[in-house]
Amino acid sequence: MPRTPLVRAEALSAGLNADVYLKREDTLPAGVFKVRGGINLVADLPDRFREQGLIAAGTGNHGQSISYAGRAIDVPVTTVVPDDANPGKVAAMERLGATVLHHGETFDDAREHAETLAAKHGYRYVNSANEPKLVAGIATAGLEIVEELPDVDVVINPIGGGSGTSAYCLSVGALTDASV
Numbered sequence: 001m002p003r004t005p006l007v008r009a010e011a012l013s014a015g016l017n018a019d020v021y022l023k024r025e026d027t028l029p030a031g032v033f034k035v036r037g038g039i040n041l042v043a044d045l046p047d048r049f050r051e052q053g054l055i056a057a058g059t060g061n062h063g064q065s066i067s068y069a070g071r072a073i074d075v076p077v078t079t080v081v082p083d084d085a086n087p088g089k090v091a092a093m094e095r096l097g098a099t100v101l102h103h104g105e106t107f108d109d110a111r112e113h114a115e116t117l118a119a120k121h122g123y124r125y126v127n128s129a130n131e132p133k134l135v136a137g138i139a140t141a142g143l144e145i146v147e148e149l150p151d152v153d154v155v156i157n158p159i160g161g162g163s164g165t166s167a168y169c170l171s172v173g174a175l176t177d178a179s180v
Contacts, residue, residue: 001028001036004141006148021149023141030068030096032061033138033164034128038069040137041126049124050075057081057111060089062128062161067096078123080114082106129161135170138163142171152178 005024012020025033042054053076056066063079070077077098081090082105093100103113118125126134145152155172157164157180165180173180 001039001140003144004028006145023145025141030064030092032064033141034061034065034134035068036140037131037134037137037163037167038065039072040140041131041133042066042069042073042075044133045073045075045124049122052122053077053124054126055080055114055118055121055123056126056128057107057114058093058128059085059107059110062126063093063098063100064089064096066126067093067098071097078114078117080110080117082110129163129166131163135163135166138167139171142168142173143175145172146175150176152176154178155180 004027006021007024009020009022028035045054054066054070055078056062057080058064058066059081063081067077067079069075078101079093079098080101080103081093083102084105085102090100101113103110115125117123129135142155145155152172155168155178157168159165168180172178
């Protein structure tokens, strides 16, 4: 993956009386930070899953990440989304080559269906957060922060499933005195 810019946010810096930087993960392919993890996981996929493919459940970033990685490494991807999933994100997954299946009212309905299909058809199920190779790939963003800003004090990131937070704790948190 290409390095992403670490950009000083002038308005936030002035408003908070601090040096605030934004890690522009939106500049990655597919526009999502999780693509780092998707590539890392799919690149190391055992041969037994390469033909049958991957299955994931998601509503956006995770599905796009695995879809991009599958296309880049030539592994088929199926993503299960809830019935009311964001149409723009569904279209993005499809543009990246994934087969998208709609199932259930909630993310958990979609996840359970994906897990059932994985067991039934031999797909490799890719959890959105509980995947060491996924988290390790995302952690490369933290390594870039430490390289560019070794005196970082605090890293703040949004919390969804926890893969980003885990990755920053394992990189920035482990290598510096910064709080995550």
